[in-house]
Amino acid sequence: MKINGLHHVTALASGARSNNAFYTQALGLRRVKKTVNFDAPDTYHLYYGDERGRPGTAITYFPFAGIGQGGKGTGAASEVAYSIPVGASGWWAERLTTLEIPHARREGPFGETGLDVTGPDGEAIALVEVADDAREGWTGGGVDAAHAIRGFRGVTLRLRETAPTQAILEAMGYAVEAVDGARTRLKIAGGNGADLVDLVAAPNEPRAAEGAGSVHHVAFSVSDRAAQDEARRALTEAGAQITPPIDRDYFWAIYFRTPGGVLFEIATDEPGFDRDEAPEALGTALKLPRQHERLRTRIEEILEPIDA
Numbered sequence: 398m399k400i401n402g403l404h405h406v407t408a409l410a411s412g413a414r415s416n417n418a419f420y421t422q423a424l425g426l427r428r429v430k431k432t433v434n435f436d437a438p439d440t441y442h443l444y445y446g447d448e449r450g451r452p453g454t455a456i457t458y459f460p461f462a463g464i465g466q467g468g469k470g471t472g473a474a475s476e477v478a479y480s481i482p483v484g485a486s487g488w489w490a491e492r493l494t495t496l497e498i499p500h501a502r503r504e505g506p507f508g509e510t511g512l513d514v515t516g517p518d519g520e521a522i523a524l525v526e527v528a529d530d531a532r533e534g535w536t537g538g539g540v541d542a543a544h545a546i547r548g549f550r551g552v553t554l555r556l557r558e559t560a561p562t563q564a565i566l567e568a569m570g571y572a573v574e575a576v577d578g579a580r581t582r583l584k585i586a587g588g589n590g591a592d593l594v595d596l597v598a599a600p601n602e603p604r605a606a607e608g609a610g611s612v613h614h615v616a617f618s619v620s621d622r623a624a625q626d627e628a629r630r631a632l633t634e635a636g637a638q639i640t641p642p643i644d645r646d647y648f649w650a651i652y653f654r655t656p657g658g659v660l661f662e663i664a665t666d667e668p669g670f671d672r673d674e675a676p677e678a679l680g681t682a683l684k685l686p687r688q689h690e691r692l693r694t695r696i697e698e699i700l701e702p703i704d705a
């Protein structure tokens with residue numbers, strides 16, 4: 398199985414406009430796709446990442462207007478960590494203060510330097526200073542290269558029991574890098590930069606409740622459909638119940654629920670977000686899945702404008 402690290406992280410939001418403003422204007426990411434939920438086409442599916450939305454950079458959101466905030470707990474991703482250049486934290490702290498976005502100096506784990514940031518729906522976002530990350534951040538969103546977010550560093554999964562999920566990740570090619578109390582850090586060798594998954598054991602904590610700010614699933618990258626088929630075979634042998642490949646227009650996806658309760662996806666790096674928009678225009682037009690194109694007029698009336 399050849400997993401390259403994270404592909405994307407998909408989460409829920411309570412409002413499209415506030416979500417778009419936070420990720421594009423505050424964090425300076427590029428919106429690389431504006432489309433709709435395949436299963437609920439009156440709801441946006443918004444993607445924010447680097448210049449191309451490369452695998453390992455894209456956070457995607459389903460904004461469901463007015464849904465309540467999710468409850469923290471186990472069986473869920475509890476934090477998404479981004480990589481920023483060494484020394485960039487001070488600049489980010491000033492920017493976030495100016496924008497009145499809650500944040501605090503990050504206290505670990507593993508001696509990491511950075512900021513803990515609270516997103517518009519209470520989501521936990523870490524900006525972590527990383528020395529050995531050659532990825533270039535998007536500088537078209539008002540954040541220069543010395544400070545720009547380069548993509549994900551990793552995710553933290555909060556679990557009642559970590560061993561079964563750790564076994565799945567090890568089957569996917571991850572290996573334990575470090576342990577600090579209840580936290581086990583796994584890393585994939587030769588990854589795309591979004592290389593880490595932290596597992597935090599919280600055996601007595603209730604399950605997280607899904608809502609605004611909740612991560613819906615965590616997607617891992619494979620290069621192409623052959624690698625995806627190989628991963629599907631190996632994970633099925635390891636006992637996972639996996640969906641058949643599903644065409645998500647910008648990648649092919651398979652899904653399975655991990656024993657700890659977190660939904661995993663394995664997504665192909667191809668064809669990518671520039672399959673239906675020129676690279677310089679990514680994320681500007683409303684793109685609809687083929688089967689919903691006939692509903693375009695109605696969908697455009699319903700969706701909240703986000704660029705005004």
Ligand code: ZN
Pocket residue numbers: 405407614616650662
């Ligand atoms: Zn996904």
